[in-house]
Amino acid sequence: MKLHASYTPLTVDTADAAQSEEMSRFSGAGPRARDRQLCFALKSDREDGLVLCESLGI
Structure with a gap:
């Protein structure tokens, strides 16, 4: 796993x-x-x- 403090810009889309x-x-x-x-x-x-979720709350 790689983590950064900031991702600018960041786009989230369905894989x-x-x-x-x-x-x-x-x-x-x-x-x-x-x-x-x-x-x-x-x-x-x-x-x-990529991020894999089994539950999602918005």
Whole structure:
């Protein structure tokens, strides 16, 4: 895991199918858990990243 204090600019978008599959495999989640997961693509001038969530509150 890499963390920075600031990502400017930062864009959050829904990950594409290939990115979502990559993160699901990386997490070791089974097929049933994958139905509940949301994968987001983070894009910045420094590095891009992915975040996998099983629950989300807004």
